[in-house]
Amino acid sequence: MAQVDYIINCEFVLADANSGAIKNGSIAVKDGFIFDIFDSRSASVQYEAKRLINRESCLLIPGLINSHTHAAMTLFRGLADDLPLDKWLTEHIFPRESRLTPELIETGTLLACAEMIRGGTTGFVDMYFFEDIIADVVNDVGMRAWLGEGILNFPTPAFASGYEALKETQRLADKWKGHDRINIVVAPHAPYTCSEELLRLSSEMSEKNDYLVIIHVSETRFEVEQSKRERGITPVEYLDKLGLMSDKTIAVHCVHLFDNDIEIICKNNVTVVNCPESHLKLGSGVSPVIKILNSGINVTIGTDGAASNNDLDMFSEMGSASRIQKGINHDPSLLSASQCFSMATLNAAKALKNPLIGSLKKGASADFAIIDLDKPRLRPIYDPVSHIVNVVKDCDVRDTVVNGRFLMEDFSLLTIDWEMLLNKVKNVTI
Numbered sequence: 502m503a504q505v506d507y508i509i510n511c512e513f514v515l516a517d518a519n520s521g522a523i524k525n526g527s528i529a530v531k532d533g534f535i536f537d538i539f540d541s542r543s544a545s546v547q548y549e550a551k552r553l554i555n556r557e558s559c560l561l562i563p564g565l566i567n568s569h570t571h572a573a574m575t576l577f578r579g580l581a582d583d584l585p586l587d588k589w590l591t592e593h594i595f596p597r598e599s600r601l602t603p604e605l606i607e608t609g610t611l612l613a614c615a616e617m618i619r620g621g622t623t624g625f626v627d628m629y630f631f632e633d634i635i636a637d638v639v640n641d642v643g644m645r646a647w648l649g650e651g652i653l654n655f656p657t658p659a660f661a662s663g664y665e666a667l668k669e670t671q672r673l674a675d676k677w678k679g680h681d682r683i684n685i686v687v688a689p690h691a692p693y694t695c696s697e698e699l700l701r702l703s704s705e706m707s708e709k710n711d712y713l714v715i716i717h718v719s720e721t722r723f724e725v726e727q728s729k730r731e732r733g734i735t736p737v738e739y740l741d742k743l744g745l746m747s748d749k750t751i752a753v754h755c756v757h758l759f760d761n762d763i764e765i766i767c768k769n770n771v772t773v774v775n776c777p778e779s780h781l782k783l784g785s786g787v788s789p790v791i792k793i794l795n796s797g798i799n800v801t802i803g804t805d806g807a808a809s810n811n812d813l814d815m816f817s818e819m820g821s822a823s824r825i826q827k828g829i830n831h832d833p834s835l836l837s838a839s840q841c842f843s844m845a846t847l848n849a850a851k852a853l854k855n856p857l858i859g860s861l862k863k864g865a866s867a868d869f870a871i872i873d874l875d876k877p878r879l880r881p882i883y884d885p886v887s888h889i890v891n892v893v894k895d896c897d898v899r900d901t902v903v904n905g906r907f908l909m910e911d912f913s914l915l916t917i918d919w920e921m922l923l924n925k926v927k928n929v930t931i
C-alpha cells in the first residue's frame with residue numbers, strides 16, 4: 502500500500518478549468534506534489550495516509566495565480582480614488598512611494614500575502630521596489646511568486662537609477678536561482694517611464710538568461726497618443742523594435758491596441774494580462790479581450806495593486822472580466838466561466854512556463870484552494886466552475902495550500918502572525 506502525507510476528501514474536486522468536477526473526489530499529497538486524484542468511493546484506491554482531512558462540503562480547485570500586482574501597495578488602498586492615472590500616480594502615489602522603507606514594504610507585502618492566501622491565491626507576479634525584502638517575505642510565508650524589481654528612468658525608493666535596479670535584478674536572479682517557489686523576472690515599468698537604453702538592456706538580460714519580462718503596456722489612451730506623437734509608432738510597435746515583445750514577455754493591461762499591435766503580440770507569443778477592475782476604476786477603458794483571445798493570444802488575469810482595484814480578490818476579478826466583456830459586446834455567450842477560470846490558472850501557468858501549476862494532476866505541485874460550499878450564497882450547486890467565477894468570494898476559501906503546505910487551514914492563517922500584522926497595519930503612516 503502506497504504511503505502518502507495526507508488525503509483530503511471533498512464534495513467536489515476540480516482538476517482544471519476544462520474538465521468536469523469529480524463528485525466525492527479525493528486528492529492524495531506526498532512530498533509537496535499531487536500523488537493521486539480519485540473518487541473517494543472507489544474501493545480499489547487505497548493509500549496509507551499520515552493524515553485524513555475531511556472537507557465533505559467543499560470544492561477543491563487549483564490555486565489561483567494573480568498575474569499582475571504590486572503587493573505592498575495594500576498600504577495605499579483607498580488613499581486617493583476617483584482620479585485619472587497620471588494625476589493619481591504623480592500627485593498621490595509617487596510622492597508616498599518615495600517615502601517607502603524596507604520595513605513598510607515588509608508590512609505591505611505581508612498584508613497582501615494574508616489577503617491573497619485568504620482568497621485562494623497561491624502565486625502572484627509582482628513588480629515593485631525592494632524586491633529583496635519581498636522575496637524574503639514571500640519565502641517565509643510559503644507562497645509562490647515571480648518578482649521583478651521596478652526599473653524606471655528616475656530614482657525609486659530602493660535605487661538611484663534604473664541601471665542599479667537592473668543590477669539588482671541580476672543579483673536577485675543569482676540569489677534565488679533554482680528555488681522552487683521564488684522566481685526573479687525583469688520588470689521595466691513601462692515604455693513611457695524607461696529610457697530606450699533601459700528597455701534594450703532589459704531585453705538583453707531577458708534574452709541572455711531566459712528570464713521572463715513584465716511590463717505595463719498601452720494602459721491609457723494618453724500613453725498611446727503620446728507614443729505616436731513622439732515616435733510615430735504605438736507602444737507595442739516600439740517595444741517590438743527593442744526586442745521586448747517575445748514569448749518571455751508578459752504585457753500588462755493592453756487596453757488600447759491597434760490591429761497591428763495584436764498581430765505583433767500574437768506573432769511573438771506574448772502573454773497579455775487583463776486587469777479589468779483596475780482598468781475600470783482608473784477610467785483607462787476596457788481591454789479588447791475577445792479580439793485578443795480570438796487571435797490565439799494567451800490571456801491571464803491580474804488584480805493590479807490594491808490602490809487601483811481596491812482588493813486582491815481573484816474571484817471577483819474573474820467575475821468582472823467575464824461580465825464586462827459580455828456587457829460591452831452585448832453577447833452573454835462571451836468569456837465563459839471556464840475561459841475565465843483558465844485565465845487565472847492554466848493560462849498563467851503557460852505564461853510563467855511552469856507546467857506543474859495551474860491544474861491538478863498526478864505529479865503536479867500541490868497548489869490548491871478549498872472552498873467552503875455550505876453558505877446561503879453557494880447552494881445549490883449545479884456547475885462548480887460557474888460558481889467559481891460568478892458567485893464565490895475570497896472569504897469563502899477555507900484552506901490554501903502551496904507545495905503541499907497549508908498556508909491557511911480551516912480559515913486560520915498558519916504562516917502569518919495576523920494579530921501582530923494587524924497591529925502594525927493599524928498604526929502605519931506614510
Ligand SMILES: [Zn+2]
Binds near residue numbers: 569570
Ligand atoms: Zn501595475
